Amino acid sequence: MSGLLVLASTAGAAPDLASSGRGVNSNLFVVIAASAIFYGTPLVLAGLGEMLTERSGILNLGLEGMMLMGAVAATWGSLNVGGPGWFALVAALVAAMVAGALVACVHAVLVIGFRVEQIVSGLAITILAGGAGLSSYLAGSWDLSRGPVPHRLGRFDVLGLGDLPVVGPLLFRQNLLTYASWLLVAALWWYLFRTRRGLHLRAVGESPATADAMGIPVERYRYGHTIAGGALAGLGGAFFPLAIIPLWSDGLTGGRGWIALALVIFGFWRPELILVGAYLFGASASLGLTLQARGVEVSPQLLASLPYLLTIVVLVAVSTGWARRRVGAPAALGTPYERESR
Amino acid sequence: MAPALAARGVTKRFPGGVVANEAVDLDVAPGEVHALLGENGAGKSTLSNVLTGLYRPDEGHVEIDGNPVAFRSPRDAIEAGIGMVHQHFRLVETFTVAENVALGRRGPLARRASAALVRDLGDRYGLPVDPSARIWQLSVGEQQRVEILKALSRDARVLILDEPTAVLTPHEAEALFAVLRRMTGEGRSVVFISHKLDEVRAVADRVTVLRDGRAEGTRLLADATSRELARLMVGRDVVLSADRMPRRRPPGDEVVLRVHGVEAAGDRGEPALRGIDLTVHAGEVLGICGVAGNGQRELAEVIAGGRHATAGTVEIAGTPMGRPDPRRAHRAGLGIIPEDRLHTGLAPSLPVEDNLALLAHRHPPLAAGPFVRRRRLRERARALIDEFDIRTPGPTTPTRLLSGGNVQKVLLARELSARPRVLLAASPTRGLDVGAIETVRDLIVSAADDGVGVLLLSEDLDEILSLADRVAVIYEGRILSELDRADADVEDLGLLMGGDLVAGRSAS
């Protein structure tokens, strides 16, 4: 049983870039794929959260801030919550979700309740919670950089299959949040395209006037999905102190929130494509280093630029009239809905 | 027996002092088609929004089967059995028909069942539609069918239709009336909102007339004359046939607008203009009548340079227009009074003086190099306000605060002061009160007398007949029959507007 349930550990879950595993599992592709999945996981979580928010028609530029608040909360949880390791870890994850949700609440109230400009509100939140803001303040006042985080996400070895060629390290040796993100992709796909609530959500994002006329509570959906988006962003933020860099530093998330924003577009607001995009971005983050470690000379800046260039290309393609009707953004994204006074 | 649906003393006010409905009473019996008749702005849409839970009445209440109800949201109304088909459809364009029908209901989503329901209801009531088609792929008539199916799928006992035939061909309108009769045969009721007297006659059992927010009376259609209904609608005796307005000068020979073989696609890619030919001479008014949705909007946009024509040519005062370019059109001598005053014609939040200067700000005397001379701009605005008698608290008032008639005067002032050779006026008096209508018509006629060629697009036959020198009918993207006013017969024109080509034959 020992290999089965390594939920929390002190060893961490990061893949080893220089070499990992035996034989074929240490070849370049597998290593890159493994690190893509690893570094892409927070992007998947935050991206899925933003997808929910945008599907309801709300643009949330405060993603980075919410991730940071999630990271702070998770760090606090892991450092301070007593009891068995797994309990502290779960507490940290819950704290992260609550933190993200609370911040999203502020954004939701401002843009839905007060019809504040969505872009400005989101940016203000990122600055408020950002690397020079509340997250840093709280980290300071809770003394979160006093030491490495004790309870971190460990790697499972599911059913002992971790050593299978190729699929072993990729599918069977991942951590809790990565598996959770996969479940979430499937669950959200089902939610969006096979349930009534999901249909209603899509209607709210495409045409709030229609949804309202059909008796769908537009505001409630927007509040709900914005807050849920924040919770997921917080969860994504938690991945950083709990899996990537176990010691708190200001601005820990390093701008990943902005990437998650681009990801949603790249993924055409669909969960399965967001997954693919997240891993592409995740790969490019470590690709440069991995290649260099293997002696391959490619400009790391060029590699790092590729996902952003690709996103622009995708965005241009999605913006043509032909595409907009078939795969484009929710039609009402970014515009506040104001039913004429009743 | 208690009425299926009733309004008791319903009053609804809006910020700014507008009273859209005042103490309105209405009762709709089960199994009847009850028409709500009134001009634009009479309060019909507001009342229907109250009846369907979108608005809450400030005074009075709604009754269902004799029991007072207070809707807190549209959902309550839908569950009480009130369905509505709006003028602007409440459909999600990117969804399929089945998905739209499934919206708003409870319980797990059953996609196959929804599709089956659509097919089933479609067969039962004569509303065939493909459940898996996406809304943007459907024609307007088919989309309306989806709206009705939506209401029927919720077992609506009262169906309210807001100006349903505005976007239908006469054939489709007949089909719609048949559907309505099938529904009332089952004991359901229909509220038919319209401003067209003859349609109301064709389909309704009783009619309630609204004017200026008040219910002026309810009549059995079998007993009421058109004259009586028209009087209730307008408040005074209305001359039902129009005499031509007097003109100072006959039209000239010079052609100021020539449209030849123009074809264009609509917003959905469907063919909107199928080869339009027309000419307008200096000092002449060419009136084009037609039911909305037959290509008028697209024609206006092509001439104004806002829409691409896939074939054909447009010449303004002899200058051929190439790619769509509103600036070139203006420079060649075109003036436009668009149908959508407050959004295509003007910037609503800007002050009146800015909107008056929208065309002229680029040239001297209002411009000096890259700068705009604000003092000159204001002086000019004041002069135009005087000349056109625009009622506004001042030149700096935001334009959207003006009444409809004065908004139209701002547009006319702006376009006419640029001394156009051609004036394109689309539904210029729609929604205006009687005094404003007269003023606008006077301005158009005096422009023609000054040598401007006027292309008048209107739904209102009376307006066309009172202003035009020559008359034509637009139907499904083509011009049917172009003839002199003297040869035009109201009934023939009406038939042509409905696509009856037999009449056209005899007229030309």
Place this chain on the structure above:
Amino acid sequence: MIRLEPRVERPRRLSVLVPLGSVVVALVLGGVIVALDGADPIAAYERILDRGFLADGALSATLIAATPLLFTGLAAAVAFRMNVFNIGGEGQFVMGAVGASAAGLAVGDGPLAVTVAAMLLAGAAAGAAWAAIAGALRAWANTNEIITTLMLNYLAANLAEYLIFGSKSYWRQLEGTGLMFPQGRPLVARAFWPRYDLGPVEVPLGFAIGVAVAVGLAVLLRTTRFGFQVRVIADEPRAARFAGIRTRRAVFVLLALSGAVAGLGGAADVGDTRHVLDPKALSQVGYGYAGIVVAALARLNPLAVVLTAVLMGGLANAGRSLQGPDFPSGLVGTLQGLILLCVLAGEAFARYRIRRVPRVAVDPEAADPVGAGA
């Protein structure tokens, strides 16, 4: 129950009272946070005020901190006015720094006036060109500028990093320690931009230029044909189009102009402060995003941007100089965010009116009998 109803007209006094009131609310909230932490809010504020504005040399340091915010704030303000959401101030700033440092390295040996002019020109051109990419995509490919400008930020950061860390480019210091540790080539000392003594305050040239640009933009928006068109397009693009205004071109020009202003900021940063292309530092400071906050606080008015830039600069300056074990880090960012959020919320209050509406009680006894009033 309470209903929010849009106001029809806006009383003048609200336009001043509301932003002021919001700032006060924000300061109170910030004070609460500090107090909850056990520290003394009044003391903290006093120290911020002191280090930001009142102490010797504080105002001068604040002006230096405010200068980049002034430019990115102006860039955001001018674009947002037409609902063109330029989030790319960050990247345009960096490209401006790239361009200006190249110019400074090239002609730095010559007369100062030439150097300054060359750096300004290069910075503006680089920023404009960078923004023009997004501008062209928005104007002619209908592509949303929020994401394109955002992506361009990353591309600019990568480009700058490449110039110093990924290649042996013109910008790189290739002798001395530069052979071992990648760093930028600094400008020669005579190319450093001057500072002007204005009584107790030292005004950097960049700031002065920024104020001039602010005035220029205010004039542009209020008195030129372009400014007129911006106003029309901002209100109703369709009407603008049909009146013959070339809306696409206007969007493109506006974005390019916005980029040019941000690029000037990059030039000023190199000339006034850093004197070298420093990609790492630039990626830390987030001037572009802070500029949007500055612009929003100033309600998009170019002249007001000068004030809010100084305010934010003062906060940033105070935060930096107070950093240490006995001053909470992150307080400055928190305050900045709070101020903006409160101003936004306050702004929303000003737009609406609160009305109490009694619940509609339906009394069956009071209903009219059928037929009355028909």
